[in-house]
Structure formats: C-alpha cells, structure tokens
Amino acid sequence: MEKLLNEFSVGLFFWQTLLFILLLLLLRKFAWKPILNAVNEREDGIKSALAAAEDAKKEMQNVTADSEKLLKEARAEREAMLKEAREIREKMIADSKEQAKIEGDKMLKQAQAAIESEKKAAVADIKTQVATLSVDIAEKVIKEQLSNKDKQLELVEDMLGDIKLS
Amino acid sequence: MRITYFTKFLFVAILFMGGAVFAKEGERSSEEPQKDLKTEIKEYIAHHLQDSHDFSLYSYTNDAGEHKYVGAPLPVILWDNGLKVFSSSKFHHGETLAEVDGNYYALHHGKIYRTDAEGTINYDEDHHPTNVKPLDFSITKSVVMIFITGLLMFWLFSSLAKSYAKNGGVPKGAGRFFEPIVLYIRDDIARPNIGEKKYRKYMPYLLTIFFFIWFLNIFGLTPLGVNVTGNIAVTVALALLTFLLTNFTGTKDYWRHLFDPLGDTMPWFAKIPLYIILVPIELLGLIIKPFSLLIRLYANMQAGHIVLMSLIGLMFIFKSWLGSPLSFGLAFAISLIEILVALLQAYIFTMLSALYFGFASEEHDHEHGHEEEPELAHL
Numbered sequence: 001m002e003k004l005l006n007e008f009s010v011g012l013f014f015w016q017t018l019l020f021i022l023l024l025l026l027l028r029k030f031a032w033k034p035i036l037n038a039v040n041e042r043e044d045g046i047k048s049a050l051a052a053a054e055d056a057k058k059e060m061q062n063v064t065a066d067s068e069k070l071l072k073e074a075r076a077e078r079e080a081m082l083k084e085a086r087e088i089r090e091k092m093i094a095d096s097k098e099q100a101k102i103e104g105d106k107m108l109k110q111a112q113a114a115i116e117s118e119k120k121a122a123v124a125d126i127k128t129q130v131a132t133l134s135v136d137i138a139e140k141v142i143k144e145q146l147s148n149k150d151k152q153l154e155l156v157e158d159m160l161g162d163i164k165l166s
Numbered sequence: 167m168r169i170t171y172f173t174k175f176l177f178v179a180i181l182f183m184g185g186a187v188f189a190k191e192g193e194r195s196s197e198e199p200q201k202d203l204k205t206e207i208k209e210y211i212a213h214h215l216q217d218s219h220d221f222s223l224y225s226y227t228n229d230a231g232e233h234k235y236v237g238a239p240l241p242v243i244l245w246d247n248g249l250k251v252f253s254s255s256k257f258h259h260g261e262t263l264a265e266v267d268g269n270y271y272a273l274h275h276g277k278i279y280r281t282d283a284e285g286t287i288n289y290d291e292d293h294h295p296t297n298v299k300p301l302d303f304s305i306t307k308s309v310v311m312i313f314i315t316g317l318l319m320f321w322l323f324s325s326l327a328k329s330y331a332k333n334g335g336v337p338k339g340a341g342r343f344f345e346p347i348v349l350y351i352r353d354d355i356a357r358p359n360i361g362e363k364k365y366r367k368y369m370p371y372l373l374t375i376f377f378f379i380w381f382l383n384i385f386g387l388t389p390l391g392v393n394v395t396g397n398i399a400v401t402v403a404l405a406l407l408t409f410l411l412t413n414f415t416g417t418k419d420y421w422r423h424l425f426d427p428l429g430d431t432m433p434w435f436a437k438i439p440l441y442i443i444l445v446p447i448e449l450l451g452l453i454i455k456p457f458s459l460l461i462r463l464y465a466n467m468q469a470g471h472i473v474l475m476s477l478i479g480l481m482f483i484f485k486s487w488l489g490s491p492l493s494f495g496l497a498f499a500i501s502l503i504e505i506l507v508a509l510l511q512a513y514i515f516t517m518l519s520a521l522y523f524g525f526a527s528e529e530h531d532h533e534h535g536h537e538e539e540p541e542l543a544h545l
C-alpha cells in the first residue's frame with residue numbers, strides 16, 4: 001500500500017484526467033454520436049427494408065392468387081364457350097337434318113303425286129288408245145267377217161244363241 | 167486517397183518518433199562500481215515500470231564505456247512557489263542537478279526532489295528521501311503516450327464516423343474491424359447491463375474507456391513499452407471517473423437501495439439493528455467497487471510487464487545454449503498471453519463499469535424482492 005501511494009503521481013493523475021475527459025468529450029461529439037447514429041440508422045433501414053420485402057412478398061402472393069383466379073375464370077369461360085359452340089353446332093346440324101328430311105319428304109310426296117297423276121294420265125291414254133285400237137280392230141274384224149253371207153248368218157246365230165243363253 | 171496515406175504516414179512517424187529526429191544522446195561516465203547482472207536487471211525492470219521524465223527509446227554502453235541514451239527529452243513542469251518549466255535534458259537522466267531560478271532539483275528514482283547545490287538527498291530511517299517534493303505536472307513519457315493514444319483514437323474514430331457519411335452507412339477500411347467491436351460493446355456490454363432505456367447515455371464513456379485502455383495496454387506491449395495502464399495514477403483516474411459517473415447518474419432507487427437495502431420487507435424497528443451493519447457494508451461497497459477496478463487493471467498490467475521483462479532478463483542471466491532460447495520461448499508465449507490480457511482487461515473494466523452504471527440507473531418496481539441484490543452489488 002505504501003509502495004502504491006509512493007508510486008502515485010499527482011501530475012500524471014492530473015494529466016490523465018484532463019486528457020481523458022477531453023478525449024471523451026471530443027470523441028463523443030465527433031465519433032461516437034455519428035457512428036452510433038449511422039449504425040442505428042442502418043439497422044432501422046435494414047429493418048424497414050425487410051418489412052418492405054415482406055410486404056412486397058405478400059403483395060406478390062396476392063397478385064399471383066388474383067391472376068390464378070383470373071386464369072381459372074378465363075379457362076372456365078373458354079370451356080363454357082366451347083361447350084356452347086358445340087351445342088349450337090349440334091343443334092344446327094340436327095335442325096338442318098330435320099329440315100332436309102322434311103323437305104325431302106315433301107319433294108318425295110310431290111314426286112309421287114306427280115308420278116301417280118302421270119301414271120293415271122298414261123293409263124287413261126292407253127285406255128283410249130286401246131279402245132280406239134279395239135274399235136278399229138273390231139271394225140276391221142267385223143268388216144272381214146261380214147264380208148260374206150255365211151259368216152253374217154253365223155254371227156247372227158251366235159248372237160241369237162247368246163241372247164238365248166242370257 | 168492521398169490524404170489517408172498521408173495520415174497513415176503521419177501516424178507511423180509519430181509512433182516511431184524519437185530515433186533520428188528527436189534523438190538526443192546523454193552521456194554518463196561509468197565511474198560507479200559495476201553492479202552484478204541480477205541487480206542491474208532488477209533495477210532496469212523497476213525503472214521501466216515507472217514513469218519517466220524523458221522519452222527514452224533505448225540506452226546502451228558504447229566501447230568507450232559511456233552510457234548513451236537515445237530518445238527525446240520532455241518538458242518538466244513544477245509547481246514550487248511558482249511555475250517552473252524546463253527541459254528534462256537538464257537532468258541528464260538523473261546524473262546531474264537541474265538549476266532553475268536558483269533552486270536545485272534532483273531526479274531520484276523517477277521523482278523530482280528539491281536539493282541544495284550539492285544535490286544531497288537526506289533519508290529517514292526507512293530510507294525514504296525527506297527532501298521537499300515539488301508538485302510535478304511534467305509531461306512525462308506516460309502523458310505523451312496518453313496524448314498520442316488520444317490523437318490516434320480521435321483520428322481513427324472520427325474518420326470512421328466520416329466514412330459512414332461518405333459510403334452511405336457502410337464502414338470502410340479500419341472501420342470494418344472496429345465497427346463490430348463498437349457494436350459488441352453496445353449489444354453485449356451496455357444493453358444487457360444497463361438496460362434498453364438508458365444505455366445510450368453511457369455509450370460514449372464505455373466506448374472511450376474500452377478503446378483507451380485497450381490501446382494503451384497494446385502500446386505497453388510494443389517495443390516502446392510504456393507502462394501507462396500499469397501506473398496507479400492512471401487507473402485511479404479511470405476508476406474515479408467510473409465512480410463519479412455511477413453516483414452522479416444514480417437514480418432515486420439506487421440511493422434508496424444504498425441506505426435502505428431491505429426496503430419495505432420489514433418493519434422499521436426490526437431494520438435498525440440490521441442497518442447498523444448493512445449500511446456501512448453498502449457504503450463500503452460503493453468505494454470497493456471502483457477500488458477493485460483500479461487495482462485489477464493496475465496489478466494485471468504491472469504483473470504482465472514484470473513477468474515479461476523478467477523472462478527477457480533471464481536470457482541474459484542464463485547465457486547458455488539451452489536456457490536462453492527456453493526463456494525466449496517462454497517470453498514469447500507470455501507476450502502472446504499478454505496480448506489477450508490487454509484486451510481482456512479493457513473488456514473487464516468496461517464490463518464492470520457498465521454493470522455499475524446498470525445498478526445506478528436501475529429503476530425497479532418496488533414489489534419485487536431486493537434480497538438477492540446486495541450480493542450482486544458487490545461483484
């Protein structure tokens with residue numbers, strides 16, 4: 001202890017205290033405050049940047065979800081449109097088929113009617129021609145048959161026979 | 167860029183000043199009887215541990231038997247019925263008397279005494295000089311080192327502060343090394359010990375004291391070997407500042423805790439007999455805390471220097487092919503440990519200061535128990 005007291009130098013104590021306090025004040029003003037402020041600012045900056053990144057991520061997720069939803073809707077809409085188109089097509093085909101059938105039937109009927117009437121006309125024509133021809137033939141036959149007297153008598157005979165019979 | 171190189175150069179120049187520019191050689195005729203090696207080494211170590219009035223880098227004895235000193239003289243400032251300022255070269259390293267304004271002063275074991283014209287120093291029975299010791303405010307080697315360290319710190323950290331503004335909040339150069347240390351002191355020393363609310367106030371002090379002690383400790387290990395932090399006056403000054411700061415920033419709770427350690431846990435009449443013992447212990451603790459700080463730093467640095475120099479001295483005592491390399495190896499290992507100790511002591515001083523500030527600025531809710539805190543307070 002006595003050695004310690006003996007070693008203690010008032011002058012050095014004085015200078016140490018003075019210089020240290022001076023250093024402390026100078027460093028506080030020119031070094032520690034700016035350094036700590038800068039570090040704090042940087043840390044705050046990092047914190048807010050991280051928060052912003054997190055927000056952006058969330059936003060991004062929202063946007064992705066939105067677009068996914070839109071995409072899904074669009075897909076569904078396309079599907080619906082395609083389906084509708086197919087239905088329309090099918091309906092149109094079915095309609096036209098029916099129409100064609102009806103038209104065809106109608107035409108067929110008309111054709112049949114025309115054929116029938118043609119047939120009738122033809123038959124009637126044939127009938128008249130046959131009648132004329134048979135009259136002509138009969139005329140010629142009768143002319144032939146009645147050309148001699150025997151034959152005329154025969155005929156009368158026949159006829160008389162027929163009358164008898166009937 | 168040029169400016170940084172210039173400042174770096176200046177810094178190196180200051181560090182290695184002396185040598186050529188300030189070299190001043192003292193002479194001493196070696197007429198005194200040759201001491202044996204061991205006493206010489208012992209004296210050399212004792213001399214080294216002391217502060218000195220000149221900035222001597224090294225000394226040697228030349229072929230002619232003259233003792234030469236290489237270094238720079240420093241100003242001596244005395245208060246002895248008026249201010250006396252003169253160069254320490256007048257003492258010729260303690261060999262001659264300095265005559266100033268009709269007074270004679272002698273340098274005896276690093277202290278300045280007023281003597282008569284013959285330079286006689288009277289001793290009492292314990293071999294202590296009885297001569298008048300004038301108040302000595304000299305710029306000693308330690309003061310120079312403190313000043314240099316202060317300049318270095320100011321240059322280093324103010325340039326670090328400026329580099330933040332220049333680089334958009336990112337440190338550059340030496341700041342990359344020092345910024346993590348600053349952050350460590352903030353996050354691992356100040357914040358946990360003082361608390362989130364009040365730590366800011368103490369940061370400048372903690373940072374300054376940490377780097378100041380660390381740098382001076384490291385300087386003590388350089389070949390300059392100035393034992394500043396191993397000087398009791400320096401550690402007293404540092405611990406006193408911690409003590410004053412602790413008590414001047416102490417909250418009401420801190421003082422209440424000092425004089426009323428048990429709080430409301432007991433009726434007042436039960437407390438009286440306890441307090442006859444407790445309060446003096448608390449008050450003693452107030453003094454013991456900074457005292458342990460100053461003794462710890464002083465003793466660690468002093469011991470480190472003694473061990474290191476003794477091991478170096480052993481090399482000269484052994485003078486053998488085995489002993490000298492062995493003690494060199496030991497000295498090398500110890501100096502590596504000393505580098506660690508230099509940092510450790512700075513850390514401990516800062517840590518304990520922060521702890522004491524934490525006690526002083528504590529504001530606790532009065533519900534929770536105070537029982538365990540008196541023990542903690544004496545750490």
